[in-house]
Amino acid sequence: MSLQSSLTHAINQRAEFFKQAALQQTDCFRVFHGTVEGENGLNIDRYGNAWLIQTFHQTLTEQQLTQITEILNAHLELPIIYNDRAKRNSRIENNLADDFNDFACSEQVIQENGIKFTSKLRHEGQDPLLFLDMRIGREYVRANSQGKTVLNLFSYTCGIGTAAAIGGATRAVNVDFSSFALAAGKKNAELNEVADTCEFIQSDAFPALRQLAGLKVGGRRGQKLPKYPKLAATQFDLVFLDPPRFAKSPFGTVDLINDYQGLFKPAMLTTKSGGTIVCCNNVAKVERQAWLNSLVRCVEKQGRSVSSIEWLHCHEDFPSFDDNHPLKVVALTID
Structure with missing residues (x-):
């Protein structure tokens, strides 16, 4: 054709x-x-x-x-x-x-x-300021944030946090390393008159997440740790985890193929009992059931359990081969 x-x-x-x-x-x-x-x-x-x-x-x-x-x-x-x-x-x-x-x-x-x-269709970064395939994630968070505290990790321009605030969240904390992305996130909050609900933390995700989880901040071997914002251990009703495919920093390595658990474990520890963690993985070759099984095992190793599992599927403007979209999004309720 x-x-x-x-x-x-x-x-x-x-x-x-x-x-x-x-x-x-x-x-x-x-x-x-x-x-x-x-x-x-x-x-x-x-x-x-x-x-x-x-x-x-x-x-x-x-x-x-x-x-x-x-x-x-x-x-x-x-x-x-x-x-x-x-x-x-x-x-x-x-x-x-x-x-x-x-x-x-x-x-x-x-x-x-x-x-x-x-x-802004051309700017100092590479991608448009809103990822359109994540519409289902923003819809889910908006529908499930009433009266809740929300943590949005790797927030980029804070679309998830903005949706949470509009959905009635009492607190929406956005964490990203990019000052440019967070500036756009603040603009989004202002456009929707939810700036009082949204918080913006410019930080590498590893030290922010480990502090929130009550864990010690470490780094990669031989790497001198740069300064980072100090945060108190805190648990949230809803945690949204949407990391990039691969990234390195002095604090650690993001690797969605080989070590998703390195991020998932502290993110799970920041999730309240009875709360929900929404996990995203955009690597096509990661098989969804095997990935889900690894998440459930990680929860169980911490003496907790998954009480419900909900897959979130991309909308029809993002068709996929055999309904197996590269972007996998799953919401886990953890007791």
């Missing part, structure tokens, strides 16, 4: 989804999920008043970009931002015309289920 045909088919398949999104005050979603829908490494999203095209493997030809533009404009005429990330560790390569560049680099406001989020 040609690119034109694949994109047209994807848009037609989403006709009912587009209607529901409008009714639910949502103007940010995936329009074309290339890996599954016929063009590996090509994603097309709507972010508010713009279409965002991203390529991760192969740069689009002028002809392909023209074809995509015509199809998108026939559906809804919006500015089209093309971020080519096919080279150099996913950094954006291509230049835009001046008017589109000004638009891409300026702050916009998008909506998801009526929640407002700041958006």
